[in-house]
Amino acid sequence: VVCLFFCEVILLRINYLIERREGDMEWLNGLLRKKTVDPSKTPLAVDDIADLPIDGDGYPMFVCTDGSNISSQGVQHSPTTDAAWFHGSTSPPSYYKLSYGYDEGLNMDRGGYGCARDGTVFGVVCDGVTSGGVMNLEAAQRFTEYILKWLAQHKDRLAVMNEDMIQREVRNVFQQATSFKNNINVKGKRNAEGGSATVVLCAVVRKGGKYILVGASIGDASCIVVNGDGVPAIVTSYHRQDASAKDTGGQITMCMGVHGEVRPFIREISKSSKILLVTDGLTDNISRRDFPDVLNAIMRARLFNEEQAMEDLQMLPHRQRTQSATVKRIESRGKNRANSLPPPSPDLPSLEEVLAMCGDDFESWKSISCLNIVIRIMHYLKWVTKDLYRQEEHFFKLQILLQSYSDRLHSKDESLSEEERSKMEKKMQTLMEDSKRMRRERKEQRHSAKTDDAMVIAFGPTWT
Numbered sequence: 061v062v063c064l065f066f067c068e069v070i071l072l073r074i075n076y077l078i079e080r081r082e083g084d085m086e087w088l089n090g091l092l093r094k095k096t097v098d099p100s101k102t103p104l105a106v107d108d109i110a111d112l113p114i115d116g117d118g119y120p121m122f123v124c125t126d127g128s129n130i131s132s133q134g135v136q137h138s139p140t141t142d143a144a145w146f147h148g149s150t151s152p153p154s155y156y157k158l159s160y161g162y163d164e165g166l167n168m169d170r171g172g173y174g175c176a177r178d179g180t181v182f183g184v185v186c187d188g189v190t191s192g193g194v195m196n197l198e199a200a201q202r203f204t205e206y207i208l209k210w211l212a213q214h215k216d217r218l219a220v221m222n223e224d225m226i227q228r229e230v231r232n233v234f235q236q237a238t239s240f241k242n243n244i245n246v247k248g249k250r251n252a253e254g255g256s257a258t259v260v261l262c263a264v265v266r267k268g269g270k271y272i273l274v275g276a277s278i279g280d281a282s283c284i285v286v287n288g289d290g291v292p293a294i295v296t297s298y299h300r301q302d303a304s305a306k307d308t309g310g311q312i313t314m315c316m317g318v319h320g321e322v323r324p325f326i327r328e329i330s331k332s333s334k335i336l337l338v339t340d341g342l343t344d345n346i347s348r349r350d351f352p353d354v355l356n357a358i359m360r361a362r363l364f365n366e367e368q369a370m371e372d373l374q375m376l377p378h379r380q381r382t383q384s385a386t387v388k389r390i391e392s393r394g395k396n397r398a399n400s401l402p403p404p405s406p407d408l409p410s411l412e413e414v415l416a417m418c419g420d421d422f423e424s425w426k427s428i429s430c431l432n433i434v435i436r437i438m439h440y441l442k443w444v445t446k447d448l449y450r451q452e453e454h455f456f457k458l459q460i461l462l463q464s465y466s467d468r469l470h471s472k473d474e475s476l477s478e479e480e481r482s483k484m485e486k487k488m489q490t491l492m493e494d495s496k497r498m499r500r501e502r503k504e505q506r507h508s509a510k511t512d513d514a515m516v517i518a519f520g521p522t523w524t
Contacts, residue, residue, distance in 0.1 A: 102229055102232035102233060102236070103213070103214055103217075104210075104236060105206055105207075105209035105210035105212075105213060105214075105236070106209055106213065109205075109209060112209060112212060112213065113213070115177060117177070119175065119176060119177035120174055120175065120176050120177065120212040120213075121174055121175055122172055122173060122174025122175070122182075122208050122211075122212055123136070123172055123173065123174070124170070124171065124172025124173075124204050124205060124208055125147060125170045125171060125172060125201065125204065125515075127198075127201040127202075127205070130162065130164075130166050130167070130194065130197060131164045131165050131166065131167060132147050132148040132149050132165065132167040132513075133147040133167070134146075134147060134148065135147075135431070135434055135435060135438065137430065137431045137434075138523060140523060141429040141430055141431040141432075142429075142430060142519060142520050142522075142523030143173050143175075143181065143430055143517075143518070143519035143520075143523050144429075144430040144431040144433070144434045144517075144518055144519075145171065145173070145434055145515065145516060145517040145518070146434035146435070146437060146438045146514070146515070146516045147167060147169065147171075147514075147515050148167070148438060148441075148513075148514055149165060149167055149341075149511075149512070149513045149514065150341070150441050150442060150445040150449060150511045150512060150514065151165070151449075151452070151511040151512060151513070152449055152452050152453035152456060152511070153165055153453075154452075154453055154456035154457045154459075154460060155452060155453075155456045155511070157456070157460060158456050158459050158460050158463070159193070160193045160194065166193065166194065166197055166513075167197070167513045167515075168187065168188030168189075168190065168192075168193075168196050168197045168200055168257075168513050169185065169186070169187050169188065169200065169339045169341065169513040169514060169515035170185070170186045170188065170197070170200040170201045170203070170204040170257075170515070171183065171184055171185035171186060171204055171337060171515050171517055172184060172204055172205075172208050172517075173337075173517050173519055174208060174211065174212055175522075175523055176212070176215065176216075178266060178522075179522040179523065180263070180264040180265060180266060180271070180521060180522055181263070181264050181335075181519050181520070181521065181522065181523060182208075182211040182212070182215050182261075182262065182263035182264070183211075183261070183262060183263075183335075183337050183517050183519065184203075184204055184207045184208055184211065184259065184260070184261040184262075184337070185204075185259070185260050185261075185281050185337040185338065185339060185515050185517060186200040186201075186203045186204050186207075186257040186258070186259050186281070187200065187257055187258045187259075187279070187280070187281050187308075187339040187340065187341075187513070187515070188200035188255065188256070188257045188513075189255075189256040189257060189258075189308060189311060190512075190513075192254070192255055192256060194250055195250070195251060195252060195253070195254060195255040196255040196256055196257065197250075197255075198250040198251065198252035198255055199243075199252040199254075199255025199256060199257055199313075199314045200255070200257040201252075202237070202242055202243070202252050202314070203237045203238070203242075203257055203259060203312065203314075206236065206237040206242055207233060207237055207259070207261055210233050210236070210237075211261065211263055215263035215265065216265055217229065218263055218265060218274040218275075219265035219266075219267055219272065219274065221274070222326075223324045223325070223326055224324075226274060226275075226276055226324035226326070227276060227322050227323070227324045230261065230275075230276035230322055230324065231318055231322045233261075234259065234278065234312045234317075234318050234322065235317055235318060237312065238312050238313060238314050238315060238316065238317050238318070239315070240315050242314070243314050243315055252314050253314055253315055254313065254314060254315065254316070255313070255314045256311045256312065256313040256314070256319075257279075257311060257312060258277075258278060258279025258280050258281040258308050258309070258310065258311050258312075258339075258340075259277060259278050259279065259281055259311075259312060260275065260276075260277035260281035260282060260283050260296055260337055260338075261275050261276060261277070261337075262274065262275030262283050262325075262335065262337065263275060264329070264335070264521045264522070270328055271328065271329050271330065271331060271333075271521040271522075272326065272327070272328055272329070273285065273295070273325070273326070273327045273328075273329050273335065273521075274324075274325070274326050275324070275325055276322050276323060276324040276325065277296040277298070277322075277323055277325075278298075278310040278311060278312060278318065278320050278321065278322050278323070279298055279308040279309045279310040279311045279320060280298050280300070280308050280309050280339075280340040280343070280344075281296075281337070281338070281339055281340070282294055282296045282298075282337075282338050282339075282340075282343050283295050283296045283325065283335065283336070283337055283338075284335070284336040284337075284338060284355070285327060285329055285333055285334075285335055285336075286333060286334040286335075286336065286356075286359070287329075287330065287332075287333055288330050288332035288333060288425075289425065290356050290359065290360065290425030290428075291352060291356065292336070292351075292352050292355045292356060292359075293352065294343075294351070295325045295327055296323060296325060297323055298310060298323065299321075308320075308340075310322075329521055330521075331520070331521055331522065332426075332520075333520065333521060334430065334433065334518055334519070334520055335518070335519055335520070335521070336433070336516060336517065336518050337515075337516075337517040338514075338515065338516045338517075339512075339513065339514055339515050339516075340512065341441070341512040341513050341514025341515070342437060342441065342514055342516055344510055344512070345408065345440075345441060345444050345445065345509055345510065346358075346408060347407075347408040347409065347410060347411075347508075349410075350410060350411040353411045354409065354410075354411050354414055357411065357414045357415060357418065357422070358414070358436055358437060358440045359425075359428060359432070359433050359436055359437070360422040360423050360424075360425060360428065361414075361418040361421065361422055361423075361436065362418075362421045362422070362423055363417070363418045363419075363421060364418075364435070364436035364437075364439040364440050364443075365432060365435055365436050365439070407508055408444065408508045408509060409444060430518035430519055430520065433516075433518045434516050434517075434518050437516050438516075441514055444509050445509050445510070445511050447509075448509050448510070448511055449511055452511055454498075455495075455498050458491060458494060458495055458498065459495065461491060462488065462491050462492065462495060465484055465487065465488045465491065466488065468484065469481065469484055469485065469488065
């Protein structure tokens, strides 16, 4: 009887402390009362960040990409480097100029991360589907902001859910993020109607003294867990119908909802683990066969951490290519043409190639910060796509020049003499022939690397 009495007092005391503590503790109340959270009653996030319940120490807190900036936003990190991101692109400026009319470029990948009162973290990455331009950029930004607000308030609900419940809960969150309410046009904001993105979100929760990573994804945005020994593993999955990077494997669309399978994940992790939320701008540029080992080498190689070393790498000759019959034919045909460039390597770097390039200069995993990780991944992406970047920059500049000649010739510019028009027509014919040849060469050159927007967020299970 005495034992039961003291147990009851302890439970009443815990409930009293829970009620006094600010923030959403619904999950712990559920555990104490032996109830689970109902995913059919997924709560909404606050409409405005200013309405988010924040305690006296400023928790929960989060940072996300700047919605007013359409360009890449570089490397950012927390004061302690326990959390960091790389937000950039390996596509040439001429691509954005030709496709969207922006000299400064666009980056349709968006994301952010945050920290709860107990030090545990949460984050999201949204990859705007490329063909939509600014509309998809704006949609990805709004999805990011909504999901971060939801996680800041309600991430602990996920702690008492199994995978089926998480799938339903996150699907409901995606539906909320794509609702018409989230797309109301506000003065100073761009239209996001019809914009689409792939998404991965995750949160770390404490459960019985353990750190549990919970989350879900739709499409080819990925979550990677790196264990305490530096061994990475992709914990998300997706399926592309045509085995092409152009197929996202699923996405969410503003005002139109969820298209594809929401895939949940639950995994116990150690306090020394690192979590990476990434877009396909990274995962499509690392060989699937050697993915864990290559990523481990990238994160530990001091070469990829040094700005000067990477500048030297950019000046190196093109990567060694497999001399297939197709490659030899292309090289011999374009050898003496002024507008030809050597074709990029058809294969992504193998583990052997990365190790040979980096030598023995690898850092111990235990001394590597999240800031080190994102900087090294950034430099790797610049290196692995450098040949393709040069080729595409050349090609898109040619298209821009063609377009300018065409616009001038078809304009009603009376200042152009017949002789000038004739010269422009001849020049344009030469440019068109070069363009056709370069298109043919690009089609025949089978290479695996791709230029793309990229976002990589890295954080540990806790940070302050």
